[in-house]
Amino acid sequence: MPELPEVENVGRALRDCLRGKRLDGLQVNYGGVLKPSPRQVRSALVGKRLAEVNRHGKYLILDFIGDPNEDRNEDHAYLMIHLRMTGQFFILDDYIADQHVHLIFDFEGRPVHYRDVRKFGRLELVEDPIRPAAIAHVGPDMLSVRLPEWRERIGHRKAPIKALLLDQKIAAGLGNIYVDESLFLARVHPLARPCDLTPTQLKEVLKRARQVLRLAINHGGTTFMNFTDFHGRPGNFRRKLRVYGRAGQKCRDCSATLEGVRVGGRSSVFCPHCQPNPAR
DNA sequence: AAGATTACCTGAAGGC
DNA sequence: TGCCTTCAGGTAATCT
Numbered sequence: 001m002p003e004l005p006e007v008e009n010v011g012r013a014l015r016d017c018l019r020g021k022r023l024d025g026l027q028v029n030y031g032g033v034l035k036p037s038p039r040q041v042r043s044a045l046v047g048k049r050l051a052e053v054n055r056h057g058k059y060l061i062l063d064f065i066g067d068p069n070e071d072r073n074e075d076h077a078y079l080m081i082h083l084r085m086t087g088q089f090f091i092l093d094d095y096i097a098d099q100h101v102h103l104i105f106d107f108e109g110r111p112v113h114y115r116d117v118r119k120f121g122r123l124e125l126v127e128d129p130i131r132p133a134a135i136a137h138v139g140p141d142m143l144s145v146r147l148p149e150w151r152e153r154i155g156h157r158k159a160p161i162k163a164l165l166l167d168q169k170i171a172a173g174l175g176n177i178y179v180d181e182s183l184f185l186a187r188v189h190p191l192a193r194p195c196d197l198t199p200t201q202l203k204e205v206l207k208r209a210r211q212v213l214r215l216a217i218n219h220g221g222t223t224f225m226n227f228t229d230f231h232g233r234p235g236n237f238r239r240k241l242r243v244y245g246r247a248g249q250k251c252r253d254c255s256a257t258l259e260g261v262r263v264g265g266r267s268s269v270f271c272p273h274c275q276p277n278p279a280r
Numbered sequence: 281a282a283g284a285t286t287a288c289c290t291g292a293a294g295g296c
Numbered sequence: 297t298g299c300c301t302t303c304a305g306g307t308a309a310t311c312t
Contacts, residue, residue: 001304001305001306002306003306058306082306082307083306084288084289084305084306084307085289085290085304085305085306086289086290086291100290116289117289117290117291118288118289118290118291118304118305119288119289119290120288120289120290120305120306120307121306157282158282158283159282159283159284163283163284166305166306168306168307175305175306176304176305176306264283264284264285265284265285265286265305266304266305267303267304267305
């Protein structure tokens with residue numbers, strides 16, 4: 001389940017392996033993952049070189065550049081990618097495709113496989129390389145949002161803070177795993193309302209979220225269901241997790257039994273001692 | 281208008 | 297063995 005750290009590592013892999021290479025072909029096994037249509041995506045991208053890879057929250061935006069046109073303007077095409085739950089890239093010359101491989105990119109003879117068991121992920125042509133219209137409603141990236149803006153966007157809200165941290169309109173990048181980890185480190189209960197928190201607590205949530213995201217990036221992400229890096233190696237952040245997936249086990253800090261609760265339809269784990277329940 | 285729920289998919293896991 | 301139900305979770309769409 002890729003969140004910001006996993007997406008960041010995928011982006012780095014694509015950049016490191018493929019930047020400057022020309023896309024010579026695109027085999028489409030299942031066109032449902034491409035927007036607006038497989039024909040249009042292929043037409044826009046084939047023949048162009050991958051110039052840069054950028055990330056916003058959990059979105060990757062690939063900048064493809066073709067030969068200059070008659071006006072000597074660079075000919076760009078931008079592909080926005082969201083892996084959703086199970087999207088994966090493999091850059092392995094001897095990778096064996098199964099029935100879940102939907103796309104095979106050919107970068108100057110190097111095959112790049114896109115696999116997605118649940119077919120939730122999308123690869124979509126967009127016009128704007130910085131902030132495409134399709135994600136105009138998405139908030140600032142979690143790693144770059146400033147404290148004043150953070151307070152402004154979340155400080156007055158009344159919904160459970162866990163639900164708001166998952167809401168990409170407030171800030172982009174956190175998913176279920178890292179929200180639970182961030183709240184644990186910040187010592188804030190998942191059901192607490194931001195409007196009831198102190199300024200210090202709000203600041204702490206942002207600080208800890210950034211900390212856990214940076215740490216996870218440096219560990220190659222978390223393998224919990226089926227995230228692996230582009231070589232097929234699992235991320236190794238999983239053993240660092242403090243609460244996610246550990247309901248019923250003991251808190252690593254205080255030995256209390258971790259509890260599970262559903263917040264906004266999502267499973268959540270917290271420590272009842274380290275993250276005391278707010279008065280409700 | 282904000283908050284809550286459901287649809288989209290497939291595979292794993294548990295019950296009987 | 298095998299059928300059925302539930303769960304997993306990111307986001308868009310739909311409901312209250």
